[in-house]
Amino acid sequence: MTDLIGDPLFQLNLMLWLSLPQPAGGRITPILHDAGFKAHWISPKLTLSQEIAEKLRQKGIRSNQSVAPDLMLKRSGEDQFVLVECKKSGFGLDSIKPTKQAVGLLVMQGDVLRDAAAGLRKDKWSSHLVYVVNDDDREPLSVTLHELTVAIEQAACTANDFDTWGLIQKDDGVYINFGQAPCFDNPELCGAKRVLEGRAQPLLDLIPVDITVSTPNKEAKIRLQERFRTSLMASIPRILTQEPMVIDLEQVWKRAVIVWDIWRCRDTKRYLIREAKKWFGSVLDNLEEKAKYERHVIGSRVEIAGLTDEGRRLLVKEIQSSRVRKSEILREYTQEQLNFSSDDDN
């Protein structure tokens, strides 16, 4: 867990926990919530205006046509938004992919963001871009973003104010170096503030997958597996009176992964459904020894027909068994097995 603070999934969940109201004295200090921010949109897909895209193109500045920051925070009572992007490491101007994304995020001040301000004073809102990185990368990344800002403002339009927040592991906890923290308007929040007590330890996942990364790491995979298992468990009693009983494993995954629909890693999603079918098939194989039924699998749907009342009772008993609770759902996989492609648009 030494590189936990560099894990974008940990960073995203940390940002979420920091923006949630919680009583004082816990291991998390909800510093963003205390500063008035709350999580607003998760990974919103924002599209550049045609006009700005054209200006950037004419000046040879490469940009994504649409961008999806990991998180958008909104400050309550004020029309202020913060686009948050979590990164494993910083990047320079020679890194094409993250630079194109950064340009898109820096110029993202158009109608789409204004839409987020619905009901507020639409003529008076501001947006701010924040990159979350390991603190070692904080200042070099600021230089990169500054250079991009200069180029954008000469070529096309004003850019978002930006900031880089650096995560630091110290003996007594995890700190965030907010630098000058211009988006807070509060001098007390400048510099490094402790946000997590003790050594960096995993947080309870609010969002269980990094939306832009195809392969969950080993720890994230275990958490995903447990979420799937309980979501499947929750689904079973609710179909017990159906004939045939139908369970759609993709729907179970949707229940377990609340951002499933915006998770852009199609190959990983296919892999998860495939593994879930194999695992659930083995659970039903065990049941076959005790009760007669017919099983049909169509896509991600599993149909169980002809199960008697006693058979249904045995199914409920089987899924509660320690054998099912302890069994592995997501086996080790390789990149070849996943055959993943970079299908994110960042």
Next chain:
Amino acid sequence: MKEVRTRDGLIQYLMDYSEDRSTEIDAKKTRAPLLKTYVIETFFDNGSSRINSLDIFSEQRGLCHVDEIDEETLIVRSNWGEVQGYLEKISGRFWLYYTAQKTDQSDQFVSQLVRGSVYLDQLWLSGIMFKNIWESWIVPSHQDHRYIRISFDFQDRFHSRQTVDEHIESPDDLDELLVELESGSANLGMPKSKLYEILPQLQKIFKTFNSINALRLPAISGAGGHDFYYDGKVTNRSNNFLDHRQQILDVCDKYGAITGYLEETVWFGAEKNHLSVGGEVYQLRGVPVTIVFNEPLLLMKFHHFIDYTFERGHGPFRFWGNPIWINEKLVHIYGLDLHLWQEIYLEMTPSRFIAVLPQGTCGNTIHRLVTNIQKMLEPDIEVYVGDVLYQDIIRHHLVGERSEPDD
């Protein structure tokens, strides 16, 4: 119980029954059990809203037979055809089960009824909830001389002598552990003004007095009252059934409002919104529920609780899931609440439990968790919904308008 075939007939029968029992109590010659009402919560999540209540109560074959008197009144018969009780729907969320069976029989029946369905749960009145009912309703509404009865019960289920012996290292440890081992029950019956004086002191000195098992709400129409138990059982100790029913309606009304508010506030999820400029975004919502132990649990008790509850899947908490140990004082569980078979995600340390309820998980889960913690793990706790005290939410809902007492 006598068989009646109309709702009005049922009400009249229960009025007569309550009066008869009251007369018998006055004469010190009770011939039949007191009337008991059990509050049963129904919770239909997305996709199950079309399920018929009659089907829910009837689905547990072998337990009882349920027939309709009308759409909102059901008659419950034993397998031998005897009438053992009646169910009355009082709102979209709550049913009342009236019975004159002996307590051990009716307790067992309701427990089996609820355990057998993912759509049914009981009412869960924690020590915190009772304390607020006492302070917000009883104290301001009744005269000083009014007799109040309150009972306390704390059973330290996760602290066995064996585990204590294994961990004793010094005499100081022993003292600490023996204090932790205090379990037991107590009853207090006294005038309201006296209880008002001593209860805060008792709760301050002996933390087990925070675990309230039952509280009598005095009858508004006359003598006696209604004993509300932690699990939603209410015994009628007045001569007036309508008073009994009305007080239950009042509690259910507020309890339902609190539960609805909790669900509205805590459900964690990402809601799809459509933008006026086209496209969709997912808006995050929800806050965690935090249970703070005013004194952290002993480490061995904490481990015993996790092991017993999750690894072995035993009651009374009835959770299911694989603990993911981060270190010896921090565990994560993406688990299931087996009462309603719904997801609950937990971060647990000896100092505090943090619960995240995914969208759709019934708010009653919070009441039940708090009740069971106070009764069987640690009575002296504070509960927060986000950063707002749970007791403040309860009090806010309780101090709304209520019928005036006439004693």
